[in-house]
Amino acid sequence: MEIDVQQAAEFLKANDDYLILMHASPDGDTLGCGHALCGALQRIGKRARAVCPEEIPHKFDYLFSACEKQEFEYKTVVCVDVADTKLLGEMKPVGDTAALCIDHHETNTGYAERTLVRGEYASACELMYEVINALEVEIDKDIANCIYTGAATDTGCFKFSNTTPQTHMIAAEMMKKGADYAMINYVHFDLKTHARISLEQEVLKNIRYYEGGRIALISVPLSLVNSLDADSDDVGALSSIPRQIEGVDVGICIKEKKNGSYKASLRTSQLVNAAEVCQLFGGGGHARAGGCSFFHGAEDAERRIVKASAEALRTALGKE
């Protein structure tokens, strides 16, 4: 059942003992949402804890001060920024019992009993901001840090085309509430580890171009990642590089995963819908950024994702 912000707030006020689930491969938006909601619920006297199925990278440590660690038997499951319970990994069975989902993905599968979704919002944190206002919780510096983090990270620091005036208005509001925006921006958008710099140097040596330079692809072998002692952040940051190169409409980054699969991340110009290409291979995402997995080696992954991207690009160019 789809509900609105006010109904979500009423539900949250009427219940208790919340388990808030954030998605695996956690990013600033799901973590910001989860900790902001957890803190807001605790401030109105509820028991709540926010849980992520995977380890949270240390660069997000500052989010933890938005809420207390509470141990209790949960009664009410709320998923935040989780479009599909598949994204919960081992916690999928728990997510399948969700009473409420707060999300900004148009592709939300409607798995929860109640779904509050705004596909047009750049981040789930923008929606969480409205929910917290409806809960009549005063936003303090710690919650402001959470909301700012989601709004900033899901828009590439207000750079991507998904950014809206609302994103900026909420960022301004969070800054007024004391959000430590300079630290947050530095950590997420400036800081590069030595490993990341080396990784960038290495993968750029072997960049491949297709379709006359309109498709650029880099690949990241696990052996390289291990040899540089790079972490998931270092690797994740590579995804945006190929599309940044002049003349490139489709940027692809293929990462070898520990389980032997290959994860392709697409970034596209307005000519190609990244989510649509990735959906051909069981993946998904947004119009300008998507991802999907392959299971038969690096060459197979490259061949198939490039073929599908080239077809989408040619179709778009034919229509121009």
Added chain:
Amino acid sequence: MEIDVQQAAEFLKANDDYLILMHASPDGDTLGCGHALCGALQRIGKRARAVCPEEIPHKFDYLFSACEKQEFEYKTVVCVDVADTKLLGEMKPVGDTAALCIDHHETNTGYAERTLVRGEYASACELMYEVINALEVEIDKDIANCIYTGAATDTGCFKFSNTTPQTHMIAAEMMKKGADYAMINYVHFDLKTHARISLEQEVLKNIRYYEGGRIALISVPLSLVNSLDADSDDVGALSSIPRQIEGVDVGICIKEKKNGSYKASLRTSQLVNAAEVCQLFGGGGHARAGGCSFFHGAEDAERRIVKASAEALRTALGKE
């Protein structure tokens, strides 16, 4: 004489035949200001043209549609985002006759007859937004593109610590007025030429660390720039790289210039005031970003700027 926004608007309404001067090595803020003001003055029936002492990089071409090209004998000189007429190059003598200066540099020398300065603003375009409102000119898409460009480029797309809630509020407002923010952000913050990527690869090979990794320095020989056919944008983008590396408090980029001088660009953490270090060598800037020039070879430049940076860093660390 220091004046306020209303007085600046009254002056602009009372006079005519404006020559608007933008600073050399033009950036998005001076160009955004100049073209926004030129467009606004033309919309209230004034003759105006915006002039830059150096060639304007093509990535700013979209700003030109904010105003018409008008030929006339100028009567009133207005400088925008120009802290010192030295920054006008060959046009310094014209700048020295300025009737009005609109600027956001605390270091403004007060050279103009009337100075409207807001040192706490992240960009001069934020101040220009207020002036245009005071002129009662309706901001259209073209002027919105100008204002958005200054606000975004002077804050590294809202990333730098100089960003304020006001910066975000104005960005939101410009987006509502139709600013083509996705194109502008892509052009200024994402797009990398092939030359720039090669340049980054090459300079990172020879990065030097000092003070246990707290100072990082890259140098850009003119021969490398020429061999890659890199332009000033490609070279300019290198300045931010050393400071982005983990553990680095002072990032330095030394560029060999065509006239045989060496331009050092500093980016610093809050431990070191970049402008203060650069002022030791006749340069200047802001707290987190500054620049200065050396004239006795690359080694001399490196030795002197590193020594001054190390001293500033040690002083700061001693105080901690």
